[in-house]
Amino acid sequence: MPKLVRPANSELAEDPIKAFGSLTKAGIIGYLRAHPASTRAETARALQVQPITVSRALTELLEVGLVSADPPRMEAERGEWVRYTVNASEVTELYLRLGLALGEI
Numbered sequence: 001m002p003k004l005v006r007p008a009n010s011e012l013a014e015d016p017i018k019a020f021g022s023l024t025k026a027g028i029i030g031y032l033r034a035h036p037a038s039t040r041a042e043t044a045r046a047l048q049v050q051p052i053t054v055s056r057a058l059t060e061l062l063e064v065g066l067v068s069a070d071p072p073r074m075e076a077e078r079g080e081w082v083r084y085t086v087n088a089s090e091v092t093e094l095y096l097r098l099g100l101a102l103g104e105i
Contacts, residue, residue: 016098019064024049024057029086032067037083058084065090 020026027047032038035046040058044051061067069082076082099105 015064016094016101019061019066019094020098022057024053025061028054028057028061029066029091032084032086033088033091036085037070039081039083043084066094 020029024047027049028043031043031046035042038046040051040054043058044054047054058067058069062069062073065087067084067086069076069084071080071082073082096105
C-alpha cells in the first residue's frame with residue numbers, strides 16, 4: 001500500500017490547497033469577489049454549474065472561513081435568500097501561504 005508523500009515544508013501548502021482545492025471553489029471565490037452578496041443560485045448560474053455543486057462548495061468555504069453568509073445559514077428563515085461574500089483577508093492569507101510554500105514569495 002502506498003504511503004502518503006509529505007515533502008518537507010508541505011505544512012505551509014496543506015491548508016491553502018485544501019481550501020482552494022477545486023476549480024469550483026476557486027471559481028466561486030472569483031465570482032464572489034467580483035459580485036459580493038450573491039446568492040447560491042446567482043453563483044451557480046454565473047458559473048454554469050448545478051446549485052447543489054455550489055452549495056457543497058460553499059459549505060466547505062464557510063467552514064474554513066473564506067466566505068461568510070448573510071444571514072448565517074442556520075439563522076435564515078425558510079425561503080429567505082442567503083447572500084455570500086468573500087472574506088478577503090482570509091483568502092489573501094491562504095494565497096500568501098501557498099505562495100511561500102511554492103517559493104513564489
